[in-house]
Amino acid sequence: MTIVTGKTEARRRLQPGSSGLLRNIWKHRADYAYVLPAIAVMLIVIAYPIYYTVELSFFKTPPGLQLRDKSFIGLDNYTAILTSQVFWKVTLNTLIWTIASTFVAFVLGFAAALALHREFIGRGVLRAILIIPWVISAVAASYIWKWIYHSDFGIIGAVLVGLGLADRPPNFIDNVSTVLPSLIVVNIWREFPFAMIMMMAGLQTVPDQLLRAAEVDGANAWQRFWHVTFPHLRNVSTVTILLLAVANFNSFIIPWIMTGGGPSNASHIWITHIYELAFGRQRWGVASAYSVLLFLMLMVLGYFYVRALAGNERKEGGA
Amino acid sequence: MTRITLGGAVLRGTVATALMASLMSGSALGAPVDLSKWSPEYVRSIAGTQDFDTAADCGKVTPLDYKGRLTFWYQGVFEGDPDLLRQYYKDFFETFRKTYPNIQLEDQALTYNDLLDKFRTALLGNAAPMAVRLQILGGTEFAAKGYLQPLKPEDVGYPTEDFWPGAMKAVTWDGVTYGIPTNNETMAFIWNADIFKRAGLDPDKAPATWDDVVKYSKQIHDKLGIAGYGLVARKNAGNTPYRFMPQLWAYGGGVFDEATASPTYKDVELNSPQSKAALQASYDMYVRDKSVPVSALTNQQADNQPLFVAGQLGMMVSHPSDYNVMLDLQKKATGADKEKAQTVIDNMRYGLIPTGPDGKRAVVFGGSNIHILKPEYVEGGKVDEPAAKAIICMWTSPEWSLKMAYAGSNPGNLNGFKTKWMKERLDSIKFLDVTTSMLPYGIPFPALPQSPEIMNIIVPDMLQNALTGAMTVDQAADDAAEKVKNLMDGL
Incomplete structure (x- = not known):
């Protein structure tokens, strides 16, 4: 007796002959017609810009000429980028920015979710307050923090000087050593509520009966967390971390508004550097090559994100 | 309040011929405003000596009943500007719409720091406005790249000699003039x-x-x-x-x-x-x-x-x-x-x-210029030239080039110094003497793209x-x- 599993059936469907494929498309023509407008829009607003960016990355675009006067230079833009000191400095900044922001925002968000998962008076109010950084405009938040950090009369500096803890206001964003950590703090402040919401949603899925059974078996709070709660949150954690990482790789508003990548390029991350190369210095070719490299990195992250989502679906399907 | 004694320094400034030469051409000596006599006293002596009818002057360039449509971007007021200037900008656009009621004007104000980025991006997508007022630095860049139409003061009814020669340099590329100065200043x-x-x-x-x-x-x-x-x-x-x-x-x-x-x-x-x-x-x-x-x-x-x-x-x-x-x-x-x-x-x-x-x-000899784009870079592929010239004529007129620079700058059109508003301005804007005294020391940014x-x-x-x-x-x-x-x- 032959058993046809779902996997075998799926493989059969995915590998038909060309006539089978066309027959299949024709059979599902109504489905394709429904998604056609969305695909057409995506081709225009996503596929074409990606194609054009890749194409442009092989051209020299002198700032004194129009874009149509570009000249083909093969991989020279990529070579120039990979051999420039600025690239490695900006890449290091980007990695520090992305890893630190993602990790700390996730840990804080997770901790807040665990705290808010319990019943206590004022839980709703606290939850609403903690979400505020995530819902306010990033532009407004950047300006507010710029004033909080202000090196001459910022609020933090005034408090520290007022309390006699410092002789003069600390220099947060006008100093090459402190500017990036200062911006990361702002980014974490803005992002941790997102992690908190995701993890709170994940916590809802942890079965109560399992936790109670573990308690009956004598497991303490840490053991219940580690052996019951955390395994259930593994997939939502992966998705949250990947989404945060992608968002951080693409961050623009906070560093651009607060410092413009300065001082002395100390807070330039990939996106701000690409923006300056393209719109400030009109090196469209080099900026495109940078964008292609960033796109490839994000594709890798995207692959893991899709895998994590697929893992979730498989688990849910199997449950 | 103690007034500043500027006599000696101003005198030296006025005869600083080397620097003046960078701003003045030989023809300037025959210009209505004599730049070789430039001093606070001279500026006071010519203020309020001539009346101008802006609507009539611009009506000769573009008839006042002209029907058309104009897209226009300009470097507008920003957070560091006084409220007085905001009011003049508002008045200008209201007056333009009243003077040319049949021109459909779509204007957009951008700050100094944003305008270049946005304008460059729009040009790449052939989505630029028909006319644009740029910072003084921008004229040469876009003229050199071939985005701008030739445009000289005579095209909107004013002689080139009525503008600072140094400012005209900033709108000239390869011997061709591509714009008209709206205002020029020194700090x-x-x-x-x-x-x-x-x-x-x-x-x-x-x-x-x-x-x-x-x-x-x-x-x-x-x-x-x-x-x-x-x-x-x-x-x-x-x-x-x-x-x-x-x-x-x-x-x-x-x-x-x-x-x-x-x-x-x-x-x-x-x-x-x-x-x-x-x-x-x-x-x-x-x-x-x-x-x-x-x-x-x-x-x-x-x-x-x-x-x-x-x-x-x-x-x-x-x-x-x-x-x-x-x-x-x-x-x-x-x-x-x-x-x-x-x-x-x-x-x-x-x-x-x-x-x-x-x-x-x-x-720095600063200021702004106004330009007309070539049709192929403009959204829709068409430029309504009469409409563009109408707004350029108004903005660069003695009246409005003075009013739009009332508190922070000086008129690009030198005849603005002769208007009654200049006289009023000398009395109401403190320290104007000092900044106009700095004009002869002005050095334009390199006229390079x-x-x-x-x-x-x-x-x-x-x-x-x-x-x-x-x-x-x-x-x-x-x-x-x-x-x-x-x-x-x-x-």
């Missing part, structure tokens, strides 16, 4: 006499040299614990080159030879000993003496204004409009802050920008590299010079 040196007095300095005397600025700044900071000089070193902000270049030129430096009478822009001078001396002066104030705002690297002039009105800043370089800005800020203050602001306003003084060690005085990148990115980068300690003064200057060389080589 002046501002100080708080009360702070000077409390710091043991002569309250009625501006620092004579940039070396004095360094000394005064330190003295103010050491004695009063506040910032001495309002240094600005933010990147991608027009404020930075407008404040640093006068210092660079005064020390005898430059990006190229733009401070000479006949610049060739061949050799890069950013790493010359004179340029390094100017950078060293900024370094001394920021790093050695810590006598300027620490926030100078991320701030612009708009951030210096509240510091100044709060009595926390002793000196700065800016427009006459800063006096009106202080009045606006004072109105918004309450209680003790209001009184403090009034004290600052009462003690606000304007003087000529200090000289370098060799007595050289310089200031690469100028925006040099001024908005490379020069501020040089300052930041030196002031943050990322590089030494020598290294920062050498690095900047190398970047300019690469840029000029098309790299």
